[in-house]
Amino acid sequence: MSCSTVDHLRTGPAPSLRFCPTDPLGPCETPAGPRDDDGDAAMSVLDQSTAIPAPADQSPSSADPVADRPTQQTHYVSELLGVENLLDASDRAVLDRVRRYCEERIRPVADAFWLRGEFPREVFTGLHELGIVGLGSRGQHLLAGLVTIELARADLSLSTAFGVHDGLHVGAISRYGSADQKERFLPDAQALRTLGAFALTEPDSGSDISRSMTTTARRNGDQWVLNGRKHWIGNGTIADNLVVWAAVEGEKAVHGFIVPSDAPGYSAVAIDDKISARIIQNAEIELTDVRVGEDRRLPGVMTFRDVNTLLLHSRIWVGWQTVGLQFAALDTAIARARTRSQFGRPIGSFQLTQEKLARMIGNASSSLSLMIQLARAQSDGTATIELAAVAKSSLSLRARETAALGREISGGDGIRVRSGAAKVFADTEAVYTYEGSYDMNCLIVGRHVTGHSAFE
Numbered sequence: 498m499s500c501s502t503v504d505h506l507r508t509g510p511a512p513s514l515r516f517c518p519t520d521p522l523g524p525c526e527t528p529a530g531p532r533d534d535d536g537d538a539a540m541s542v543l544d545q546s547t548a549i550p551a552p553a554d555q556s557p558s559s560a561d562p563v564a565d566r567p568t569q570q571t572h573y574v575s576e577l578l579g580v581e582n583l584l585d586a587s588d589r590a591v592l593d594r595v596r597r598y599c600e601e602r603i604r605p606v607a608d609a610f611w612l613r614g615e616f617p618r619e620v621f622t623g624l625h626e627l628g629i630v631g632l633g634s635r636g637q638h639l640l641a642g643l644v645t646i647e648l649a650r651a652d653l654s655l656s657t658a659f660g661v662h663d664g665l666h667v668g669a670i671s672r673y674g675s676a677d678q679k680e681r682f683l684p685d686a687q688a689l690r691t692l693g694a695f696a697l698t699e700p701d702s703g704s705d706i707s708r709s710m711t712t713t714a715r716r717n718g719d720q721w722v723l724n725g726r727k728h729w730i731g732n733g734t735i736a737d738n739l740v741v742w743a744a745v746e747g748e749k750a751v752h753g754f755i756v757p758s759d760a761p762g763y764s765a766v767a768i769d770d771k772i773s774a775r776i777i778q779n780a781e782i783e784l785t786d787v788r789v790g791e792d793r794r795l796p797g798v799m800t801f802r803d804v805n806t807l808l809l810h811s812r813i814w815v816g817w818q819t820v821g822l823q824f825a826a827l828d829t830a831i832a833r834a835r836t837r838s839q840f841g842r843p844i845g846s847f848q849l850t851q852e853k854l855a856r857m858i859g860n861a862s863s864s865l866s867l868m869i870q871l872a873r874a875q876s877d878g879t880a881t882i883e884l885a886a887v888a889k890s891s892l893s894l895r896a897r898e899t900a901a902l903g904r905e906i907s908g909g910d911g912i913r914v915r916s917g918a919a920k921v922f923a924d925t926e927a928v929y930t931y932e933g934s935y936d937m938n939c940l941i942v943g944r945h946v947t948g949h950s951a952f953e
C-alpha cells in the first residue's frame with residue numbers, strides 16, 4: 498500500500514505526517530522520510546536521484562517570504578476511486594512524470610511567481626519534456642484530464658497557460674488549419690518553442706461574444722485587415738502567435754486568423770491588477786489595421802458554430818481544472834486539520850472539521866467521477882456542449898465551496914498565500930467565470946432541458 502507525505506504548515510512545530518489513502522486521517526506505519534536542513538520532511542515519495550533541477554533564475558531567493566512553502570502530495574481521492582487503474586502502464590508513467598515535475602519544478606516557485614504576477618517561462622517550456630502536449634488532440638482524453646488535475650493542483654495559472662496554448666491555440670490550428678499552416682506553425686508550438694494565445698473575448702462583449710463580436714476582418718486582395726480590441730487574452734503579452742477571431746465586414750461569417758504578435762498595428766497591455774490566476778499573463782489587445790495574408794486565415798472556420806466546437810473541449814478541460822483545485826484545497830486542509838491544535842486537541846479531531854473535510858472529499862470525488870464519464874464521452878464522440886456546460890457550471894460551483902471550506906479550516910492563515918489555501922481560494926474565482934461564466938453554462942443546460950433560451 499503506498500503512502501503519501503504531508504508536511505505541516507509553518508505555524509507550529511515541524512513534524513512530518515504520513516497517512517494511508519484508505520484511512521486519510523489515520524496514522525501510517527511507514528516511517529517518515531529524511532529531513533532536510535530546515536527540518537522539513539524531504540519528499541519520500543519521489544525518487545531524489547531523478548530530481549529535475551530548477552534553473553537558478555527560476556528559483557525564489559532565500560529572502561523570498563514563500564521560499565519555504567511546504568510540499569503536499571496526497572492522492573487519496575483518485576486512489577479512493579481507483580482512477581489510476583483505468584490507465585495502462587505507459588500512461589501511468591506519464592502521470593508520475595507530471596507529478597514529479599509539479600513537485601520539483603512548479604510547487605517550489607509557484608507562490609513567489611503568483612505574488613509577483615510573473616510567468617515562469619522556463620518552467621512552462623519544461624512541460625514539453627513530459628510528453629503531454631497534444632494529448633487531447635491524440636484522443637487521450639482521460640490522461641489529458643488527469644494531467645490537467647496535477648497541473649492545476651500545483652498551480653492553476655500554469656495549467657491555464659498550458660490549456661490556452663495546447664487546447665485552444667494549437668487545437669484551433671490542428672482542427673481548422675490548412676496543411677501548410679499545420680506544417681508552418683505546429684512543430685514549434687508543439688515543442689513549446691513558441692507560445693500561442695486564443696483571442697475571442699472583447700472589452701464590451703464577454704458572455705454575448707457569439708452575437709456581439711465587434712472585431713472586424715476586411716478582405717483586401719490577398720490580405721485581410723483586422724481592427725478591434727480583445728480583452729482578457731491569456732498569454733496575450735508573451736505569445737508569439739495568437740488565433741484572433743473576427744467578424745467579416747458586411748457578412749455573417751466569423752474567421753480565425755493566426756496573427757503574429759510583432760505585426761504592425763498590434764499592441765498588448767498586461768492586466769496586472771488581478772486577485773486570481775496571477776501567473777497567467779492576461780492582456781488587453783488592440784488591433785489597428787493589422788494586415789495578415791490569406792495564408793494565415795484558418796480555412797476550416799466559417800461561423801461561430803466552429804468556435805463552439807473548440808469551446809466544448811475547453812470547457813471540459815476547465816472541469817478537470819476544478820478537480821485539481823479541489824485536490825489542492827484538500828492537500829492543505831487535511832495537513833492543517835492534523836497539525837493545528839486548539840483546546841488541546843488537533844482541530845481535525847473536532848466533528849465540525851471532519852464534516853468540512855468529508856464535504857470537500859465528497860465534492861472532489863463526485864467532480865472527478867463526472868469528469869471520467871466526460872472523458873469517455875469525448876472518446877466515443879458523444880460529448881456535447883450541454884454536457885460540457887453541466888460539468889463546467891456544477892463543478893466550478895463545487896470547487897468554490899471546496900476552496901472556501903479549505904480556506905476556513907486554515908483559520909487566519911487561510912488568507913495568507915503561503916498557507917496554500919488562499920491561492921486556491923482566489924484562483925477558483927477565475928475558473929468560476931472563464932470559459933463561460935457559471936450563469937451562462939447554466940443557461941445552456943436550462944435551454945436544453947426546457948427548449949426555452951433565457952439568454953436575453
Ligand SMILES: Cc1cc2nc3c(=O)[nH]c(=O)nc-3n(C[C@H](O)[C@H](O)[C@H](O)COP(=O)(O)OP(=O)(O)OC[C@H]3O[C@@H](n4cnc5c(N)ncnc54)[C@H](O)[C@@H]3O)c2cc1C
Nearest residue numbers: 695696697698703704729730731927931932933934936952
Ligand atoms: C483569468 C481569465 C482568463 C481568460 N482567458 C481568456 C482567453 O484566453 N481568451 C479569451 O478570449 N477570453 C478569456 N477570458 C475571458 C472570459 O472568457 C470572460 O471573462 C467570460 O466569458 C465572461 O465574460 P465577461 O468577463 O465579459 O463577463 P460579462 O459577460 O460581462 O458577465 C458579467 C456577469 O453577468 C452575468 N451574465 C451575463 N449575461 C447574462 C445572462 N444573459 N443571464 C444571466 N447572467 C448573465 C455573467 O454570468 C457574469 O456573472 C479570460 C477571463 C479570465 C478571468
